[in-house]
Amino acid sequence: MRIPRIFTTQQLTPSSELLLEKEAGNHVSRVLRMTVGQQLELFNGDGNSYFCNILSVERNQVSVHIVESKSSNNESPLNIHLYQGVSRGDKMELTLQKGVELGVKQFTPLITERCGVKLDDKRWQKKHEHWQKVIESACEQCGRNTIPILHPVIKLQAALTHLNANSFFMHPEAKTGFKSISANIDSEIQLWVGPEGGFSDEEISSVTAHGCNPVQLGPRVLRTETAALAAVAVMNSVWGDF
Structure with a gap:
């Protein structure tokens, strides 16, 4: 099953905990209906993917633990x-x-x-x-x-x-x-x-x-x-x- 990907404007650091922005938290909790322990992929435009575990879900407030980051270049060679x-x-x-x-x-x-x-x-x-x-x-x-x-x-x-x-x-x-x-x-x-x-x-x-x-x-x-x-x-x- 594909891990959901969510864009955020927040700074992302491996091995840290993070409370998602309201819009992202609402999407995770109310639209995707994700629960504690599930995995989530975050990205903020810096070229990396950040893989997380959900720590808590309370209405539209979602906290995650960022486990690791991976760099991937899937951009077109054409500008x-x-x-x-x-x-x-x-x-x-x-x-x-x-x-x-x-x-x-x-x-x-x-x-x-x-x-x-x-x-x-x-x-x-x-x-x-x-x-x-x-x-x-x-x-x-x-x-x-x-x-x-x-x-x-x-x-x-x-x-x-x-x-x-x-x-x-x-x-x-x-x-x-x-x-x-x-x-x-x-x-x-x-x-x-x-x-x-x-x-x-x-x-x-x-x-x-x-x-x-x-x-x-x-x-x-x-x-x-x-x-x-x-x-x-x-x-x-x-x-x-x-």
Whole structure:
């Protein structure tokens, strides 16, 4: 039986006792219904797994004894930074979740002309906090011990200043696929994907003028969440660990 994995922001030290944070304790006691003596795996993003025994469970207060730590490197060899046009509903969450599973190391949500999500600064901040939780949960599930970076939401034109020579954007009319591209896999690889409806013609011209390389994934038009995940999978297959 697989040992449950829980993310925590607390400092973790082998051979020590720890009272879990309220949210983690509530998940262990009320959702997983774990009991004294059962094993738990904790991680805080430092690259290690910490294996624990549960000492006590009282409502949502759970104390554990950290038995040992193990270092594991299951990160993708590619440093992929996904610049994703914000999509509606749960599509953005799906992209973040599966992007984590596929090894993406950084995410930057983009506000573009066709972005269907309109929020004020306060609600964008709440959205960012929610997305951060999605990323952490995805790490719990897939076994990553390093938490990908989620950058603040940014407008496309401002984000274009971040472009490097290793940048690609999804364009259904592009003539080039990833198999014919030689990327510098020792540097950050940027993938730019539009929202529902894609980038506008003006945005495509602007992105291209900044040196971003257009690529396509076959003759079919893909939805925004499909395009991002398929592209990351292809890059891992061509240049990475697939």
